[in-house]
Amino acid sequence: MSKTDSFLKFSAMTGQRGCQKIKRENLHAGFRIIPAGIFAFFLALPVSCASTPFALVDEEVSAGRYQNAEDILEGKRSSLYGSDLILYYLDGGMLSHYAGDYKQSITLLANGDHAIEDAFTKSVTENAASFLLNDNTKTYSGEDYENLYLNVFNALNYYHENNLEDAMVEIRRMENKLRDLQTKYDVVEQELQGESSSAADYTGVKINFSNSALARYLGILFYRARKQYDDARIDLNWLKRAFQRQKNVYPFPIPSTIDEELKIPEGEARLNVLSFSGLSPVKVENVIRIPIPPSNWIKIALPEMQKQPSAVTRIEIVFDSGEKYNAELLEDLQNVAIETFKIHLGVITAKSIIRGAAKGISAAGLNAAGEAGRNQKDGQGGWLTLAGLAVQVMAELSESADTRLSRYFPAQAHVLGLSLKPGKYTFSVNYYNNYGGLVDSFEQKDIVLSASSLNLIETYCLK
Secondary structure (H helix, E strand, C coil): CCHHHHHHHHHHHCCCCCCCCCCHHHCCHHHHHCCHHHHHHHHCCCCCCCCCCCHHHHHHHHCCCHHHHHHHHHHCHHHHHCCCHHHHHHHHHHHHHHCCCHHHHHHHHHHHHHHHHHHHHHHHHCHHHHHHCCHHHCCCCCCHHHHHHHHHHHHHHHHHCCCHHHHHHHHHHHHHHHHHHHHHHHHHHHHHHCCCHHHHHCCCCCCCCCCCHHHHHHHHHHHHHCCCHHHHHHHHHHHHHHHHHCCCCCCCCCCCCHHHHHCCCCCCEEEEEEEEECCCCEEEEEEEEEEECCCEEEEEEEEEEECCCCCCCEEEEEECCCCEEECEEEEEHHHHHHHHHHHHHHHHHHHHHHHHHHHHHHHHHHHHHHHHHHHHCCCCHHHHHHHHHHHHHHHHHHCCCCCCCCCCCCCEEEEEEEEECCEEEEEEEEEECCCCCEEEEEEEEEEEECCCCCEEEEEEECC
16 A cells, blocks of 8 residues: 555544534644635535434424324425435334334335345446545435344334234345345445555455344244244344354343243243334544645545434333333344444445545646646646636535435334233333433233234334
């Protein structure tokens, strides 16, 4: 790697985080030599992030009014999503699921599944435009965790529709996607390396996620309900392996009741509670500027995936008879989102550096030619300098990170399994904050538990 490439890599890896904005303190010391007019132009840009157009939808989601949220989202579909149909399918599908409109959720998430597959094929042909401007010129093809978890929630949709066969199809589809994840990005990496050999320094990232405990957990339950006990045991072993081999994604203990799922006492019913909390990560723009003396710079804009804080830190199931049980963390979906984003980010980083360097160096070259022309008094120096300024302005305005992402996947999944006598039970699923305060509570009234069927209860508090 050349010294220039090494410097760019170091700068890219150590840049400042933040929204898409320019602050005085974020400018590199080298920019003190930028001509006053250019400097003033960029300081005049907005210094705060725009308020989200999803505010009304978010408010309803936080309050648990999911049908209202879905109605608002549908009414504002064009203004919220434009041509980004995948984001609409994912957000609408998740809100429909929370609202209990499982048929609508199945339709939207299935549409999203097909659209993601089609968009990935298109993205290979759209690479040329993204090399000239930015990744926002490409059709949004979905992040890998979105592509994976849409099948989990469609499996739950089918369960609620009493269709275990199609629920299992969705779980196996997710597992196939996990196996194909690295192969998928090998294709993108090859395309990128065809553009520049230096791309190899930023791609070739390997992820440590190929096995989802949440998917395996549902597989155990669905196979058990279908009396396919050998298959259920296989998924149980894979669930344990997920915790053993993927410590970066599962840095917490395996739930203590997992082994009991296939050791139900004869004549007893098994109650399984699956509780989701929080909201999935967001992307923010991370801008790095590298000066090219005397008056130009390279702008690199990268997306960074960040976790969202949740009000929920503990989930407790309380029966009307007084018994209390804590649900245990099974999967942190945000960990999976960030881990699977590593491959994508490697590709994005390589493209951004190549593209940003080409723009910045072109502007610097025109400025240098303009300076030489003025020194020689050949009459062309002024025009070349203006051309260099135009290229620099274009580079500054066109370089922006793709921060598109769905909004309504949950952040964490907690589980509880209990073997009980068949019969009718009433209990509450309580969500608590870090101080022991009650965030929300959901009563499950007169739930009939049968020894011969799957008794899976799903709740969510997206705060």
